[in-house]
Amino acid sequence: MQRTDVNTLGEFGLIEHLTRNFPLQQSSSLKxxxxxxxxxxxxxxxxxxxxxxxxxxxxxxxxxTPLKHLGYKAVSVNVSDIYAMNARPRQITVSLxxxxxxxxxxxxxxxxxxxxxxxxxxxxxxxxxxxxxLKGLVISVTAxxxxxxxxxxxxxxxxVGDLICITGDLGAAYLGLQLLEREKRIWQENPGVQPxxxxxxxxxxxxxxxxxxKDIIEVxxxxxxxxxxxxxxxxxxxxxxxxxxxxSKVGALIEESGVPIHPDAQMLALKFKLDPITCAxxxxxxxxxxxxxxxxxxxxxxxxxxxxxxxxxxxxEDGIKLQTKxxxxxxxxxxxxxxx
Amino acid sequence: MQRTDVNTLGEFGLIEHLTRNFPLQQSSSLKxxxxxxxxxxxxxxxxxxxxxxxxxxxxxxxxxTPLKHLGYKAVSVNVSDIYAMNARPRQITVSLxxxxxxxxxxxxxxxxxxxxxxxxxxxxxxxxxxxxxLKGLVISVTAxxxxxxxxxxxxxxxxVGDLICITGDLGAAYLGLQLLEREKRIWQENPGVQPxxxxxxxxxxxxxxxxxxKDIIEVxxxxxxxxxxxxxxxxxxxxxxxxxxxxSKVGALIEESGVPIHPDAQMLALKFKLDPITCAxxxxxxxxxxxxxxxxxxxxxxxxxxxxxxxxxxxxEDGIKLQTKxxxxxxxxxxxxxxx
Numbered sequence: 001m002q003r004t005d006v007n008t009l010g011e012f013g014l015i016e017h018l019t020r021n022f023p024l025q026q027s028s029s030l031k032x033x034x035x036x037x038x039x040x041x042x043x044x045x046x047x048x049x050x051x052x053x054x055x056x057x058x059x060x061x062x063x064x065t066p067l068k069h070l071g072y073k074a075v076s077v078n079v080s081d082i083y084a085m086n087a088r089p090r091q092i093t094v095s096l097x098x099x100x101x102x103x104x105x106x107x108x109x110x111x112x113x114x115x116x117x118x119x120x121x122x123x124x125x126x127x128x129x130x131x132x133x134l135k136g137l138v139i140s141v142t143a144x145x146x147x148x149x150x151x152x153x154x155x156x157x158x159x160v161g162d163l164i165c166i167t168g169d170l171g172a173a174y175l176g177l178q179l180l181e182r183e184k185r186i187w188q189e190n191p192g193v194q195p196x197x198x199x200x201x202x203x204x205x206x207x208x209x210x211x212x213x214k215d216i217i218e219v220x221x222x223x224x225x226x227x228x229x230x231x232x233x234x235x236x237x238x239x240x241x242x243x244x245x246x247x248s249k250v251g252a253l254i255e256e257s258g259v260p261i262h263p264d265a266q267m268l269a270l271k272f273k274l275d276p277i278t279c280a281x282x283x284x285x286x287x288x289x290x291x292x293x294x295x296x297x298x299x300x301x302x303x304x305x306x307x308x309x310x311x312x313x314x315x316x317e318d319g320i321k322l323q324t325k326x327x328x329x330x331x332x333x334x335x336x337x338x339x340x
Numbered sequence: 341m342q343r344t345d346v347n348t349l350g351e352f353g354l355i356e357h358l359t360r361n362f363p364l365q366q367s368s369s370l371k372x373x374x375x376x377x378x379x380x381x382x383x384x385x386x387x388x389x390x391x392x393x394x395x396x397x398x399x400x401x402x403x404x405t406p407l408k409h410l411g412y413k414a415v416s417v418n419v420s421d422i423y424a425m426n427a428r429p430r431q432i433t434v435s436l437x438x439x440x441x442x443x444x445x446x447x448x449x450x451x452x453x454x455x456x457x458x459x460x461x462x463x464x465x466x467x468x469x470x471x472x473x474l475k476g477l478v479i480s481v482t483a484x485x486x487x488x489x490x491x492x493x494x495x496x497x498x499x500v501g502d503l504i505c506i507t508g509d510l511g512a513a514y515l516g517l518q519l520l521e522r523e524k525r526i527w528q529e530n531p532g533v534q535p536x537x538x539x540x541x542x543x544x545x546x547x548x549x550x551x552x553x554k555d556i557i558e559v560x561x562x563x564x565x566x567x568x569x570x571x572x573x574x575x576x577x578x579x580x581x582x583x584x585x586x587x588s589k590v591g592a593l594i595e596e597s598g599v600p601i602h603p604d605a606q607m608l609a610l611k612f613k614l615d616p617i618t619c620a621x622x623x624x625x626x627x628x629x630x631x632x633x634x635x636x637x638x639x640x641x642x643x644x645x646x647x648x649x650x651x652x653x654x655x656x657e658d659g660i661k662l663q664t665k666x667x668x669x670x671x672x673x674x675x676x677x678x679x680x
Binding site: 017021090 | 343396
């Protein structure tokens with residue numbers, strides 16, 4: 001039998017490959033695989049469902065991840081997908097596979113983080129499954145959200161001339177991870193050395209306790225703005241921009257100067273001899289929102305904090321490009337993370 | 341810091357412990373943790389959500405589980421929970437954690453089983469997450485179903501005098517597992533010996549490719565019957581009966597002679613020197629339905645195939661008892677599986 005390594009397809013290629021024979025047949029299925037969340041309609045409002053799995057050793061390292069933060073993050077990354085549909089999360093289910101290495105007290109810590117996130121995002125924990133694993137911790141969260149059908153924003157609605165917007169700032173979560181990994185190596189080699197991470201609180205906080213942009217969705221309602229396309233930035237700006245461009249059949253031009261990067265992240269990137277814009281483009285785990293708006297809506301966001309115009313949607317044949325601060329044009333490369 | 345082993349709480353105790361601080365706050369959350377599925381209402385009909393995680397080495401052994409069957413089973417066990425709410429499954433999400441040991445072809449096999457199940461149960465695959473694991477395969481499926489609120493059947497509606505009904509037959513899935521485990525041991529000791537499992541097709545099929553009782557839910561509609569309480573039998577009859585009795589605050593009397601056991605399972609139990617009724621009570625993985633009906637509804641099911649009256653709901657103070665074929669009364673013990 002032929003044996004094709006999953007790496008040859010990449011994460012997104014693999015998902016497309018595996019789900020190619022699954023046409024939607026239920027009249028209640030409005031949107032299936034291929035956006036931030038699935039959309040169902042069983043009555044007046046739509047039900048929006050998203051699911052994400054976090055695996056020990058792949059997505060988190062318990063050497064430097066407090067379980068409480070991990071619980072919080074597991075919820076954040078899922079409700080982030082619901083917000084990226086311009087919907088409001090309402091419920092979550094949490095499934096756990098745990099080895100006997102975990103005590104009840106450890107799980108209490110984890111659930112304390114989940115509880116804090118439920119409170120912050122206003123969602124109910126309504127179900128799940130708790131089972132054992134031979135080794136390691138796996139957390140699978142499914143978030144269920146709600147929105148009127150007319151509010152939903154997909155990845156495929158960007159049009160030529162639309163403005164590209166980014167919330168918050170990018171790259172810091174990736175740099176926080178680099179820092180934690182470095183400190184772990186130092187500590188492994190010199191168990192006596194106590195790391196001083198106090199100075200790098202911002203980047204570490206962005207990595208360990210990301211916040212989904214609940215506030216932005218509320219702002220959209222307040223200023224009566226509906227983006228034309230939206231996605232959450234979990235795999236880095238470049239990857240998410242490719243998703244929007246591919247599904248909207250358009251190109252894009254991003255200005256380096258328009259990509260928001262926190263001063264602490266700028267500094268930290270220099271320490272690691274990394275280009276800050278590379279961290280923003282390819283770093284991932286920022287859980288900010290990338291969205292496009294009609295040019296006529298520009299005035300609605302100009303005065304808003306934490307929303308930045310970073311570029312413009314172009315024709316597909318123009319490609320997806322970055323204009324550097326020096327004025328050069330770079331073709332962006334698509335890349336999701338490949339953990340395999 | 342104190343360290344309490346999770347075994348001290350047991351599966352259900354652990355779930356209760358971990359979710360005790362999560363009151364429902366959303367008006368759309370009709371039912372949270374503690375039934376076969378959660379229930380939400382975003383419009384006219386209710387949305388029913390259930391999730392289950394299957395972990396390699398805990399829930400399945402790829403030494404004797406074809407990936408296609410595993411995919412089918414992962415869907416069956418989830419839609420079974422939706423049927424147990426008297427709702428119809430509509431969509432599923434599938435999240436996978438896979439090590440690089442799995443090729444694309446292997447995953448295609450898995451998805452072929454998922455696709456066959458989607459077709460059989462009439463559900464759409466609408467989302468999921470595909471990630472890597474350091475070791476082993478984890479499948480987390482979430483099923484989303486739909487029902488008018490008045491159709492939903494919970495675990496807590498059984499009343500004294502109600503009849504206890506069981507669909508299909510019990511115990512065979514557990515015996516199929518014993519057989520597969522035995523053949524694996526023989527094969528490991530004598531790789532030359534080819535197992536002949538042809539004779540035991542029934543029990544092995546029940547273990548490897550369980551079917552959720554879609555047909556029973558349709559029959560309920562046809563004969564205009566709404567059970568007073570219902571649960572799917574995933575952990576053995578005794579455990580499920582305890583769930584219904586505890587949540588309905590009642591007791592139960594089961595007649596051994598009323599518990600349906602397939603002739604092949606009877607024979608196989610004898611070969612393994614096991615009591616068939618013990619396999620039915622504690623075996624698990626049958627994915628049949630256990631439900632209670634008002635005595636006045638008895639005529640609606642008497643002529644139906646595959647539905648058996650096995651006992652009666654008693655007062656809580658009467659306990660939960662089994663009347664053996666010999667006429668003795670045995671107190672039943674609660675026991676979920678404990679994989680930890």
